Amino acid sequence: MCALCGVLLNDHWAEQDGGRRGRTFRVGLVNRVLDHFGLELDDWAGRVYVLRDRKGRAAVVDNLGVLWTQAAVFAGRPLDPLDPELVRALD
């Protein structure tokens, strides 16, 4: 836990490189994926992310690992990257 802001620090393996620019780039790519499921992600101060659905629900998520679990809750199904419709949508 960070003593200054109370935000849980994390060092998720998939987010160790790239810095601030990488984080912005990551959010952009994730949003292309989430759009297929009616969801959207915002970066919050470079510390955590905020996941939203179109019904107005929102959840704070620490990292990519947690993101997909919460997104599955909002979408009502697991978000499978091998889903052929998602692959077509990204292409």
Next chain:
Amino acid sequence: MPLTEKTPVVLLTGFLGSGKTTLLQRLLAHPEMGETAVIVNELGEVAIDHHLLRRVDERTVVLGNGCVCCTLRGDLADELRDLLGRRERAEIPPFRRVVVETTGVADPAPIVYTLLSEPVVKHHFELERVITTVDAVHGLRGRESLLQAVAADRLVVTKTDLASGGELERRLGALNPTAEVLEVSFGEVDPDVLFGGEGRRLRDLPAASHAEHDGVQAHSLVFDEQLDWIAFGVWLTMLLSSRGSDVLRVKGLLDVGGSGPLLLNGVQHVVHPPVHLDAWPDDDRRSRIVFIGRGLERSALEESLTAFVRAARQ
């Protein structure tokens, strides 16, 4: 050993009766194993004259939101912290490596998770490799045996005096193409053979290979184009989240644009922090990723990852 240097940990696993205790016993007889601390579950079975032998009672702490593989092995964390403290206070002889022998039915993933996540342990120890024994008489037996074999970086086929290991070695090599397969009889092996080498080379797996055991298959993917690491991370975290129970092992050397590859290594949901290597192990500089799991189709993995990498470029 400099304070900044992490002590390597070797995980020795293998099903009940597969010969891991015999292997450990013979290894401990070698003089160069003197600077090795050993943590075992069953003390009675191992030679007890080794001065750095410790016993733990397997004790798992199930985390509130964790799955089975994200379970903390509290016993192991306590023991490693204790070893560390005693070494620093010079209460025990110095050691340069720790060997952890698991019980025969242990799932290796919680041990890997403990080494990577426990705050003190992860700063002072690093998992060097997983060595799994499989006996040539019985082969793989049940779920735990399979999980142990696919988690291995070195697979040791034992009891080849009783049964021929050839066919088993071929099957194991195809099932876990990330591991080196060795044949060892009566535990007779030079410690350097087991503990030496970098163990980072991925053996080639023919594209059409369909080694299967109990529905588990290994798929080797090769990418000619450079992979964007951020896109890869997005893709793999999503895959592990949605199909985590089907993915038993991921290991790869990725071309992410540096002079050397990025080494990726994961056991079930537990992924090691990726490491940038200085150089490629050979002339082939294409990204190579091995997935071992259930119900995964090679073409689906390939098309999906390609779509993510291309989407990242747009």
